[in-house]
Amino acid sequence: xxxxxxxxxxxxxxxxxxxxxxxxxxxxxxxxxxxxxxxxxxxxxxxxxxxxxxxxxxxxxxxxxxxxxxxxxxxxxxxxxxxxxxxxxxxxxxxxxxxxxxxxxxxxxxxxxxxxxxxxxxxxxxxxxxxxxxxxxxxxxxxxxxxxxxxxxxxxxxxxxxxxxxxxxxxxxxxxxxxxxxxxxxxxxxxxxxxxxxxxxxxxxxxxxxxxxxxxxxxxxxxxxx
Ligand SMILES: NC(=O)CC[C@H](N)C(=O)O
Numbered sequence: 001x002x003x004x005x006x007x008x009x010x011x012x013x014x015x016x017x018x019x020x021x022x023x024x025x026x027x028x029x030x031x032x033x034x035x036x037x038x039x040x041x042x043x044x045x046x047x048x049x050x051x052x053x054x055x056x057x058x059x060x061x062x063x064x065x066x067x068x069x070x071x072x073x074x075x076x077x078x079x080x081x082x083x084x085x086x087x088x089x090x091x092x093x094x095x096x097x098x099x100x101x102x103x104x105x106x107x108x109x110x111x112x113x114x115x116x117x118x119x120x121x122x123x124x125x126x127x128x129x130x131x132x133x134x135x136x137x138x139x140x141x142x143x144x145x146x147x148x149x150x151x152x153x154x155x156x157x158x159x160x161x162x163x164x165x166x167x168x169x170x171x172x173x174x175x176x177x178x179x180x181x182x183x184x185x186x187x188x189x190x191x192x193x194x195x196x197x198x199x200x201x202x203x204x205x206x207x208x209x210x211x212x213x214x215x216x217x218x219x220x221x222x223x224x225x226x
Contacts, residue, residue: 106174
């Protein structure tokens with residue numbers, strides 16, 4: 001399986017994402033600069049965290065104007081897995097690929113620590129390797145991770161099982177309903193604030209993020225390799 005890690009001016013989790021795929025997962029991966037116009041050679045798209053365009057205007061707003069985003073939309077429409085982590089999640093909401101928005105953290109502070117995350121839905125291509133209700137340890141590092149959407153959208157997210165991860169116990173940022181990660185209705189676009197790519201080796205304090213990447217590869221192998 002071949003992954004693209006998108007790189008915008010100000011991305012800073014692209015190297016961690018690349019490392020997770022290449023060294024921990026053992027799959028193919030390439031960096032793709034934000035002005036790329038063709039992602040057809042890739043099977044999965046990873047939108048990493050960071051401070052794209054210095055978070056100017058709103059986190060992710062400038063990155064959403066990049067050439068590559070039209071191509072990311074085509075990939076999503078084609079059913080390819082698209083994962084946005086942290087700033088990547090913010091970019092995907094700006095792009096309209098995921099509903100809602102990420103607001104300033106309730107305490108108005110940037111927070112960087114490992115939190116507990118509950119797997120609410122393990123019936124997605126991103127979470128099949130987890131147990132339902134499993135609590136995992138994944139780092140967060142954000143200033144604007146406070147998920148918000150209107151009541152109608154929230155009802156849809158619940159009705160379609162689109163809430164994939166919630167903060168277990170302590171909600172660090174004030175997110176509505178403790179939401180930490182959601183998928184689109186079709187289930188092939190996931191956005192999450194915590195960083196699974198920073199939890200892929202016990203030496204880093206946790207390897208709980210690895211199962212997310214393994215889930216993606218398993219689903220791809222099952223549908224593409226006979
Ligand atoms: N680590 C990140 O991706 C941070 C995202 C964004 N710059 C924020 O502070 O919310």
